[in-house]
Amino acid sequence: AALDWVTGVSVVLGEHMYADTINAGLARGLSFQETFGVEADGDLEDLRRTFLVKAFQRRQVALLNHLTGTGHSPETIAALTLFELRGLPVDDEGDRLRRRYLERRGVVAAADDEMPAFVDAAGLSLSAERFAAYVSGLRRVGVNAEFNSALCRGLLSVRFDLETPFVPKARASA
Structure with a gap:
């Protein structure tokens, strides 16, 4: 994203048991803790x-x-x-x-x-x-x-x- 010729970046995790949760957190710009809430232990x-x-x-x-x-x-x-x-x-x-x-x-x-x-x-x-x-x-x-x-x-x-x-x-x- 820091390169001047890049117009957008989309990170999508696939084939992971938490892919949906992680992808939703990434899309919203959430931190690890915010993404996983009470499930995150740190x-x-x-x-x-x-x-x-x-x-x-x-x-x-x-x-x-x-x-x-x-x-x-x-x-x-x-x-x-x-x-x-x-x-x-x-x-x-x-x-x-x-x-x-x-x-x-x-x-x-x-x-x-x-x-x-x-x-x-x-x-x-x-x-x-x-x-x-x-x-x-x-x-x-x-x-x-x-x-x-x-x-x-x-x-x-x-x-x-x-x-x-x-x-x-x-x-x-x-």
Whole structure:
């Protein structure tokens, strides 16, 4: 819309369970909170942060599982600083998981090299004593995300001919 040659912009969301609500809010120029009213638990920035924290947690549990699977004890893992984690010898998969984790760690805590490498969503250090319970909790986050993904894939498969992506079944047969 900021380009001088653009005369108008119309944003329309399709194939989303809240498409009608979102489209009506966009058309009226409403905020996220105004669009969803009492259904909104915070504003759009809160929602974005929720998803960023979940991404952090998913990446963290993948790295924690890899490190324990390659023989690192909870005590060793919990004691690592960011500097030590960056220098920790790992295989290619561990390096990939470490890089992905570090990309999202800043969502919950500062990136000071002397800070603990592993913190929870509130930025508190992970302790060896609560390691197993913490990892178990992170696995629940993963199960929830996988469930939501499976639900969305299921709804899409009912709505669309998956052999020809994004073509509604009703139109494909016409």
